[in-house]
Structure formats: structure tokens, C-alpha cells
Amino acid sequence: MREEPVPHLAGGQRLYQVVARRIARLIEENAGNKGWRIPSERELAEELNVSRPVIREAIIALEMRGIVEVRGRAGMVILPPRSSGQISFDLVGIDVGPGPFELLEARLAIESSAAALAAERATSYDLMVLEECIARMERERNVVLLHEKGDRDFHMTIAKMTNNAIIFSMIEALWAQRDESIMWQKLHEHIHAEDVRPLWIGDHHSIVAALRLRNPDAAYKAMARHIRNVINELLDADEQGRLDGSIARES
Known part of the structure; x- marks a missing residue:
């Protein structure tokens, strides 16, 4: 029924x-x-x-x-x-904080718009900082996804590029909630970092390319595409991680 x-x-x-x-x-x-x-x-x-x-x-x-x-x-x-x-x-019914996909939905709304504004105000120095963040992500091979500093610094750099203190504080608060979320930690128990990291790094390169063009629409779409990819990849990776864990217990 x-x-x-x-x-x-x-x-x-x-x-x-x-x-x-x-x-x-x-x-x-x-x-x-x-x-x-x-x-x-x-x-x-x-x-x-x-x-x-x-x-x-x-x-x-x-x-x-x-x-x-x-x-x-x-x-x-x-x-x-x-x-x-x-x-x-x-x-x-006890509230254990925002769900991981609830946080990602909020990031989709706020960070996409922040990227568009950052494209209008990007400096050559900003772009170099973002490239260094990506290089750090590429070096963080043995770091749990939840604790990747390069990824966080990348997104917070774009927040700073807006030159808007309110936007920056909103994005900073979302990332702080993610870091403190018990549900995020539970979700990441099943994630295979090496399977999803290359895809996410590619998304970050696309965001920088749009910012370098000083194209707000392209930057908005690149950031939105990245966060939607994260949502889809977390769903798929979580399912595969659970499946692999089940196979390991049975063998």
C-alpha cells in the first residue's frame, strides 16, 4: 500500500x-x-x-x-x-545536525553564485592560489576525503574572491558544519577516495578555467556542475562501498 x-x-x-x-x-x-x-x-x-x-x-x-x-x-x-x-x-527524531546532502544543496545555491561573483573580481594572484590548492589536492593521496585541506582552501579562496564578508561567512559556516557533522563521517565510512578524487580534481580545473575567462555564467555553471557531481558520486560511491564491504564480510 x-x-x-x-x-x-x-x-x-x-x-x-x-x-x-x-x-x-x-x-x-x-x-x-x-x-x-x-x-x-x-x-x-x-x-x-x-x-x-x-x-x-x-x-x-x-x-x-x-x-x-x-x-x-x-x-x-x-x-x-x-x-x-x-x-x-x-x-x-533527535537532531544530529544537517544531513550531508542537505549541506550540499545549500552549497549548490550559495557557492555557485559566489563563483559567478568571483569571476568578475578575480586577480592573477587569486588564480595562482587556486592552482596551488589543486596541486595540494593532487598530492593528498593518503588523506581521508573528509580532511582534505586543499579542497577546503580552494572553496574558501573563491569565497574570499567575492570581497563580500557575508558570503564568505555563510560559506565558512557551511564547511564548519560539514566538518562537525556526524552524518558526514558516517557517509564517508563507505567512500573509496581514490575512485572519486580524480573526478573532483577535474571539476576544480574546470572552475579555474571559467574564472580565468572572467566569465560569471561559466563559473556559476562549473561550480554547480561540480557540486551536483559530488552529490551523484557520493550516492554511487556509498552504494559501491557498502557492497564491497558486504563482499568482504562474506569471503
Whole structure:
């Protein structure tokens, strides 16, 4: 039976929290049905009328609460209740901060516009600094993606290039939230850095090329394309990482 669409947010709730509670309730309602299986992420996205990134964030939240575990080919597995045998919906709803894809959506909106403004104000010195950031990213082969300094410095340099203190503080705040996010750390457990780093470095070269042309429209599109690529690659890499982990456990 098809679920009702997830309602619009109220009272500052995060969408993934609402979805996580809906999935948890679905699990509880079917606890006595031995033939029932939890739907796949794609099926949940269709049933709840939300995007795959939101479903992924909700699943990460449920994993953090010990309600489900994603095991590659086996899909989502419901874990035995830890205590009373009932799911605590209060715990499911606890805010653990913005979801990784929620942060990326905010970055898409703000950093793309910042890149367009930076293109109008770029200096030769700025461009050299950005090239050095990329060179540092290329040297950071043994660094966890979450802790890459070259990537952060690249984006913060573009924020500075806008010469707008408010834009800079907004972008700085988004990156600070990313660094402190438990959900980001959980997502990155399954990411194979060497698979995605070359793609992201190529995106950074494209951004610099657009800035060098002093073309705001090209810079906006290059930054937007990069962040959309990050969203898609994180989804795909996370799925592959979970699958590889499942194969390793089985072998």
C-alpha cells in the first residue's frame, strides 16, 4: 500500500528526521510479518515522494540509532531491538545536525553564485592560489576525503574572491558544519577516495578555467556542475562501498 507523501516541514524539523520516523514506524508496524522486507532506497523514495539523497540521510540516521544496517547485496537489514522491543521514536527524531546532502544543496545555491561573483573580481594572484590548492589536492593521496585541506582552501579562496564578508561567512559556516557533522563521517565510512578524487580534481580545473575567462555564467555553471557531481558520486560511491564491504564480510 502506497504511503502518503511526506508533509512539508514544520517547526524547523529536518526532512530526513521526518522520513526516518516514517521508515521506523513502517518497521514497527510490520514487526510481526515474517515475510515482510524493508523496501529498497529507491522504492522508499517513490513511496514517500522524496529524493534519494533524503532517503539516504534518513537511513544513515537509522543506522546511527542501531535500527537498521545496510549490507550491500542483502540491502537494508532490520536489527534486533536493543532493549524494550519497541522503537523509540523520540530517539529517531533527535537532531544530529544537517544531513550531508542537505549541506550540499545549500552549497549548490550559495557557492555557485559566489563563483559567478568571483569571476568578475578575480586577480592573477587569486588564480595562482587556486592552482596551488589543486596541486595540494593532487598530492593528498593518503588523506581521508573528509580532511582534505586543499579542497577546503580552494572553496574558501573563491569565497574570499567575492570581497563580500557575508558570503564568505555563510560559506565558512557551511564547511564548519560539514566538518562537525556526524552524518558526514558516517557517509564517508563507505567512500573509496581514490575512485572519486580524480573526478573532483577535474571539476576544480574546470572552475579555474571559467574564472580565468572572467566569465560569471561559466563559473556559476562549473561550480554547480561540480557540486551536483559530488552529490551523484557520493550516492554511487556509498552504494559501491557498502557492497564491497558486504563482499568482504562474506569471503
